[in-house]
Amino acid sequence: MQRQADALRRLGLFLARRLVQSIFVLFGLSILIFTIARVLPGDPARTALGARAPQETVDRLREEMHLNDTLPVQYTYWLGDALRGDFGMSLVTRRSVTTDIAEFLPASLELVIFAGVLTLVGGIALGTLSARYKDSWVDNLIRILSYAGVVTPAFIFAIIFLLVFGLALDWLPSIGRLSEGVPKPPLVTGLITVDALLAGQLATFWDALQHLIMPGVALALGSMAQEARITRATMADNLNKDYIAAERALGIPERVVMGRFLLKPSLIPTISIFALDFAANLANAFLVELIFNWPGISRYGVNAMLRKDLNAITAVILILGVVFILMNIVVDLVVGALDPRIRLRAARSD
Amino acid sequence: MKALSRILLVFMAALLIGSAVSAQDEARSLRITFSWPNYIDPAVGSDFASSTSLANLYDTLVFPMGDGTVSPWLAESWTISDDGLTYTFTLRQGVMFHDGSELLASDVAYSFTRLKEIGEGYAYLLPAATVAASDDTTVSFTLEQPSGLFLPSLVRLYVVNEDLVRANALADGLYGENGDYGKEWLLTHDAGSGPYMVEEFPLAEYLQMAKYDGWWNAASFVPNAADRVRFIGTTETATVRSLMADGELEITDQWQTNEALTALDGLDGVDIKTFPTMTSFYYMMNNRLAPLDDVHCRRAVAYAFNYQQALALEWPGTQQMVGPVPSTVGGHNPDVTVYTRDLDKAREELAQCQYGADIASYPIDVVWIAEVPAEERFALLFQANMADIGLPVNVISNPWLSVVENTSRQETSSHIVTIYVASDLAEAGLMLQQRYHSSTAPTWQQNEWLLDPDLDARIMDALNTADAGERFAKYAELQAYIADLSPSLFLYDQLQKHAVSSRVEWTPEANSPVMGYQFYLPLIGVNS
Numbered sequence: 020m021q022r023q024a025d026a027l028r029r030l031g032l033f034l035a036r037r038l039v040q041s042i043f044v045l046f047g048l049s050i051l052i053f054t055i056a057r058v059l060p061g062d063p064a065r066t067a068l069g070a071r072a073p074q075e076t077v078d079r080l081r082e083e084m085h086l087n088d089t090l091p092v093q094y095t096y097w098l099g100d101a102l103r104g105d106f107g108m109s110l111v112t113r114r115s116v117t118t119d120i121a122e123f124l125p126a127s128l129e130l131v132i133f134a135g136v137l138t139l140v141g142g143i144a145l146g147t148l149s150a151r152y153k154d155s156w157v158d159n160l161i162r163i164l165s166y167a168g169v170v171t172p173a174f175i176f177a178i179i180f181l182l183v184f185g186l187a188l189d190w191l192p193s194i195g196r197l198s199e200g201v202p203k204p205p206l207v208t209g210l211i212t213v214d215a216l217l218a219g220q221l222a223t224f225w226d227a228l229q230h231l232i233m234p235g236v237a238l239a240l241g242s243m244a245q246e247a248r249i250t251r252a253t254m255a256d257n258l259n260k261d262y263i264a265a266e267r268a269l270g271i272p273e274r275v276v277m278g279r280f281l282l283k284p285s286l287i288p289t290i291s292i293f294a295l296d297f298a299a300n301l302a303n304a305f306l307v308e309l310i311f312n313w314p315g316i317s318r319y320g321v322n323a324m325l326r327k328d329l330n331a332i333t334a335v336i337l338i339l340g341v342v343f344i345l346m347n348i349v350v351d352l353v354v355g356a357l358d359p360r361i362r363l364r365a366a367r368s369d
Numbered sequence: 370m371k372a373l374s375r376i377l378l379v380f381m382a383a384l385l386i387g388s389a390v391s392a393q394d395e396a397r398s399l400r401i402t403f404s405w406p407n408y409i410d411p412a413v414g415s416d417f418a419s420s421t422s423l424a425n426l427y428d429t430l431v432f433p434m435g436d437g438t439v440s441p442w443l444a445e446s447w448t449i450s451d452d453g454l455t456y457t458f459t460l461r462q463g464v465m466f467h468d469g470s471e472l473l474a475s476d477v478a479y480s481f482t483r484l485k486e487i488g489e490g491y492a493y494l495l496p497a498a499t500v501a502a503s504d505d506t507t508v509s510f511t512l513e514q515p516s517g518l519f520l521p522s523l524v525r526l527y528v529v530n531e532d533l534v535r536a537n538a539l540a541d542g543l544y545g546e547n548g549d550y551g552k553e554w555l556l557t558h559d560a561g562s563g564p565y566m567v568e569e570f571p572l573a574e575y576l577q578m579a580k581y582d583g584w585w586n587a588a589s590f591v592p593n594a595a596d597r598v599r600f601i602g603t604t605e606t607a608t609v610r611s612l613m614a615d616g617e618l619e620i621t622d623q624w625q626t627n628e629a630l631t632a633l634d635g636l637d638g639v640d641i642k643t644f645p646t647m648t649s650f651y652y653m654m655n656n657r658l659a660p661l662d663d664v665h666c667r668r669a670v671a672y673a674f675n676y677q678q679a680l681a682l683e684w685p686g687t688q689q690m691v692g693p694v695p696s697t698v699g700g701h702n703p704d705v706t707v708y709t710r711d712l713d714k715a716r717e718e719l720a721q722c723q724y725g726a727d728i729a730s731y732p733i734d735v736v737w738i739a740e741v742p743a744e745e746r747f748a749l750l751f752q753a754n755m756a757d758i759g760l761p762v763n764v765i766s767n768p769w770l771s772v773v774e775n776t777s778r779q780e781t782s783s784h785i786v787t788i789y790v791a792s793d794l795a796e797a798g799l800m801l802q803q804r805y806h807s808s809t810a811p812t813w814q815q816n817e818w819l820l821d822p823d824l825d826a827r828i829m830d831a832l833n834t835a836d837a838g839e840r841f842a843k844y845a846e847l848q849a850y851i852a853d854l855s856p857s858l859f860l861y862d863q864l865q866k867h868a869v870s871s872r873v874e875w876t877p878e879a880n881s882p883v884m885g886y887q888f889y890l891p892l893i894g895v896n897s
Contacts, residue, residue, distance in 0.1 A: 061770040070812040076488030114553055178607045186611040193611045312603040314573035
């Protein structure tokens with residue numbers, strides 16, 4: 020009981036420490052991106068309203084966005100609003116950035132979570148298989164495919180899938196999150212597959228799942244290859260350690276040795292890289308979202324940059340920063356759960 | 370295992386139901402790709418997707434015709450006062466908005482006031498005026514000064530349902546007692562009376578519209594007009610090709626490259642349709658930078674350029690510009706100096722130029738827009754052509770935002786910037802104002818920096834001439850004057866190109882060239 024309480028206390032302390040650190044990181048990030056966004060060429064108000072908009076309309080928008088003030092004053096206004104959850108108006112969509120994020124983030128999350136599941140399951144399975152049959156043709160094949168996966172950008176996979184499964188075979192829908200005429204589920208999470216299941220709309224769920232396959236797999240393949248390579252390398256490294264030889268000598272079945280004693284400690288680097296890949300996919304999905312006309316946050320963010328949509332740029336990068344921070348915290352927790360030595364070190368440092 | 374089989378069976382059934390629903394919906398549906406975003410608020414939108422949407426969701430007092438004139442539409446008739454300042458319109462009775470309420474003169478007055486107060490979209494086209502609705506069917510506009518553009522510009526005054534907009538306006542907004550003037554609501558909804566109405570608009574994906582059977586002019590729907598129209602927000606080549614090949618798209622956007630269009634043309638049941646636009650491709654020469662500040666050097670450049678080779682880089686059928694405005698606009702003058710490649714004339718002009726003897730010491734920069742890779746070929750051709758007269762050329766690509774920034778100041782404007790410019794109305798005078806009036810010099814629309822007060826006065830005089838014949842005559846003189854001045858290279862009038870499914874019956878060339886009206890949906894037929 021006492022041990023559990025200590026563990027919980029340590030967990031609470033750990034989370035509190037990381038949250039405080041995160042606030043400083045986000046504060047620094049906000050200053051950095053706020054400044055960078057404003058030194059990009061072009062007047063954002065003029066860009067938004069077009070060359071032919073009357074000057075007084077442009078001036079009014081500049082005034083509304085405090086663009087005539089100094090950078091520190093602008094930042095103070097922005098920070099005050101942001102702390103109240105108001106990131107200002109998007110110059111591209113012409114509505115609140117908060118509303119945009121609420122609409123576009125779930126679409127990207129659904130895609131990235133789907134890709135993440137594929138990455139994790141596929142990467143670990145392939146890595147394990149490769150390590151299990153180290154130096155055999157199976158290992159060589161997986162390694163070659165992994166190299167190909169790592170060096171090929173996601174958008175190349177996206178185009179290939181689109182041309183093969185969308186165009187030539189016509190097996191899967193090409194664009195969007197749902198087909199024409201398929202009823203949308205009531206909004207709960209914003210993830211259509213989840214919302215459809217919650218509403219019991221199986222046809223909608225199936226349609227949404229079909230729409231997820233091509234962009235999800237395209238996004239997953241690179242990370243999957245990366246995870247497979249890391250899993251294989253770590254497992255191959257651990258395979259030669261004495262404790263594995265001892266377990267084999269004790270007659271423990273190979274399946275148990277591989278799954279319980281070899282895979283678990285070998286997953287730490289895989290999980291660490293996976294978490295970064297997951298967060299990075301959220302930011303890097305731009306071309307995949309563009310190709311499949313997926314209304315996600317990554318596409319929104321890049322469009323914001325191309326059109327100097329100051330408020331949207333800042334908000335999207337902060338959101339991505341938050342996701343990176345959260346994923347790092349999750350990794351620390353998972354790694355601690357996987358490896359008692361790390362927990363022990365953390366406890367001693369307290 | 371049994372449970373798994375059951376789940377699979379349910380999924381299969383669901384899939385079949387879903388497919389059936391989709392197949393049903395594909396009857397008489399028309400899908401077109403567009404470059405996004407799409408602003409469907411009449412006081413905000415003005416780009417291609419927005420203009421096309423607005424033309425179909427809303428009605429206007431007058432309607433643009435294929436010959437550049439306007440015809441009665443919501444307004445059955447109008448009168449103009451002798452001083453040319455007051456226009457009084459008598460409205461058609463019984464026009465119903467999409468919510469079933471009647472369109473009244475007060476809605477017209479509200480729409481005008483709303484557009485001018487918001488100041489975005491096409492507000493700049495409409496001159497300052499006071500507007501008053503004297504009864505339900507009579508509305509008057511009193512201009513501050515006579516304007517030849519007022520009547521044509523009314524094709525951009527989309528009439529909104531005042532009550533509906535007021536009911537959906539947020540109290541908190543920039544416009545005093547009008548709150549946000551309904552801007553947020555009108556981002557994704559319509560308040561119009563046009564032939565189509567918004568059915569669904571997920572902002573980043575598509576705009577879906579349904580045919581409005583209660584439209585006052587429903588008799589003009591072609592018999593096979595689409596029941597449902599979807600504007601899809603993508604121009605991605607692979608995506609568009611896949612959609613077209615799968616029969617999930619009827620008309621592609623206008624931004625497909627020539628290579629992509631050639632590939633689309635190879636698909637069964639797909640043809641390429643081209644038609645002239647009010648957009649032209651200019652090489653805007655900075656008339657304030659040596660050696661282009663000397664008219665003879667500019668003419669030398671104009672004579673040294675090989676226009677025929679440039680046209681060969683474009684889609685077959687593309688025509689060289691004749692003068693400074695597109696040939697599709699009203700008041701275009703076909704009898705102006707047209708420059709063709711003639712190296713003897715180029716050298717003659719160069720000999721008269723103050724920099725001619727030492728032209729190799731005056732290298733010029735040609736900036737093309739990095740986001741439009743096709744422009745590089747023209748820049749390289751220009752570089753090769755200018756080498757024939759000894760003029761060194763640096764070819765530079767710049768992102769669009771940098772071009773906008775650089776052309777806003779005389780000291781940062783390059784020697785030449787290559788830009789497509791579209792006229793907003795089928796009026797030559799408007800294009801002349803956009804391109805050569807001093808008010809546009811600090812914008813991307815004019816890298817020439819003419820800053821000629823006499824020319825400004827002549828342009829404004831022409832624009833303020835109410836009589837169309839007299840106005841067009843003044844436009845013609847101005848075009849001849851500008852062509853002789855050779856402030857720009859007038860490359861070609863752009864053809865609009867779309868891959869079109871053979872299921873579609875569409876004659877855009879018969880419609881008005883005013884942007885958006887080529888896709889006037891009541892006139893587009895779709896065969897199942």
